[in-house]
Amino acid sequence: MSIDSLSNTFAALADPTRRAILASLTTGEKTVSDLAEPFDMTMPAITKHLKVLEKANLIERSRQAQYRPCRLHPEPLKDIDEWMEGYRKFFEASFDRLEDYLEQLQTKEKNNEE
Amino acid sequence: MSIDSLSNTFAALADPTRRAILASLTTGEKTVSDLAEPFDMTMPAITKHLKVLEKANLIERSRQAQYRPCRLHPEPLKDIDEWMEGYRKFFEASFDRLEDYLEQLQTKEKNNEE
DNA sequence: AAATTATTTTACCATTTAGTTAATTAACAT
DNA sequence: ATGTTAATTAACTAAATGGTAAAATAATTT
Numbered sequence: 001m002s003i004d005s006l007s008n009t010f011a012a013l014a015d016p017t018r019r020a021i022l023a024s025l026t027t028g029e030k031t032v033s034d035l036a037e038p039f040d041m042t043m044p045a046i047t048k049h050l051k052v053l054e055k056a057n058l059i060e061r062s063r064q065a066q067y068r069p070c071r072l073h074p075e076p077l078k079d080i081d082e083w084m085e086g087y088r089k090f091f092e093a094s095f096d097r098l099e100d101y102l103e104q105l106q107t108k109e110k111n112n113e114e
Numbered sequence: 115m116s117i118d119s120l121s122n123t124f125a126a127l128a129d130p131t132r133r134a135i136l137a138s139l140t141t142g143e144k145t146v147s148d149l150a151e152p153f154d155m156t157m158p159a160i161t162k163h164l165k166v167l168e169k170a171n172l173i174e175r176s177r178q179a180q181y182r183p184c185r186l187h188p189e190p191l192k193d194i195d196e197w198m199e200g201y202r203k204f205f206e207a208s209f210d211r212l213e214d215y216l217e218q219l220q221t222k223e224k225n226n227e228e
Numbered sequence: 229a230a231a232t233t234a235t236t237t238t239a240c241c242a243t244t245t246a247g248t249t250a251a252t253t254a255a256c257a258t
Numbered sequence: 259a260t261g262t263t264a265a266t267t268a269a270c271t272a273a274a275t276g277g278t279a280a281a282a283t284a285a286t287t288t
Contacts, residue, residue: 010128014121015246019197026204032265045247047266052245066255066264074204081198081205083133088195090140090188129276146235159277161236166275180234180285 005057006083009076012056017041018049022058025072032068119171120197123190126170131155132163136172139186146182 003011012018021035036046050070053059060073117125126132135149150160164184167173174187 004130006133007128007130010124014124014128016118016121017246019120023200026200033263041246042248043265044249044267048246063254068265072204074201077198077201078205080194081202084191084195084198086137086140087188087191090186091192091195125275131276147233155276156278157235158237158279162276177285182235 005076006079008056009058009080012052012058013080015049015052018053021046021049021053021070022072025059025070029069029071032070035070119190120193122170123172123194126166126172127194129163129166132167135160135163135167135184136186139173139184143183143185146184149184 013022017039020038024030024035024038032043032046032050035050036043039046050059050061053070054061057076058073059070061068061070063069127136131153134152138144138149138152146157146160146164149164150157153160164173164175167184168175171190172187173184175182175184177183
């Protein structure tokens with residue numbers, strides 16, 4: 001039980017419906033019906049998606065009358081951003097420079113072995 | 115068929131074994147056995163993870179004798195980074211401070227109203 | 229040619245996921 | 259009290275996922 005939270009966050013984002021829900025929440029709090037409206041999907045399906053997002057800590061919920069409004073809780077995205085940091089140098093560099101970089105690394109490794 | 119590629123990338127990253135494989139590839143090309151070594155997992159399991167990464171375009175493979183070396187192909191991470199761009203303002207520290215600041219302002223205003 | 233090493237494929241299994249319909253809960257409005 | 263609106267839960271299904279063991283493929287070594 002309890003998969004690591006980075007995996008959980010990535011998994012939650014690996015679905016276009018859920019990403020669209022998050023995008024929708026960037027403009028402010030929304031009810032479940034509001035969120036469901038753009039999708040050709042039943043309400044229980046949306047409820048499930050919201051549970052996934054809630055478990056991944058990407059949204060927070062409250063109660064107002066019969067509504068359960070959702071709002072964005074972006075903190076877990078920070079963890080992804082930090083994870084990305086370790087790879088940024090690989091995709092920001094031009095292809096030629098990446099190859100140079102990898103070559104350098106391998107040369108260094110070889111030298112360290114001696 | 116053919117899920118959107120952003121979903122595919124996120125899904126590929128939603129597994130600690132696969133992320134560890136990517137991390138391992140940041141130091142250069144590795145054979146399947148090299149990659150498998152740290153894990154308590156059979157070779158076919160690793161082969162499957164590599165297929166997921168390959169399908170997500172996060173690794174590339176070649177042939178050298180009986181080896182099938184893998185190397186990092188970081189480009190899809192760029193797409194994630196770009197997706198993140200739309201959310202950065204929500205989780206970046208400066209924003210938190212801005213929120214605090216705005217909250218302070220509103221409190222002050224309220225006090226002035228009384 | 230036979231044996232070894234590296235890797236994949238096949239066939240299987242258990243669990244999770246993404247959806248459905250039907251029933252239920254909760255709060256509000258008449 | 260009754261009905262309406264908002265949302266969830268329950269029960270089910272099909273497909274995907276992450277793993278296994280055993281067999282197959284491919285190249286190398288002896």
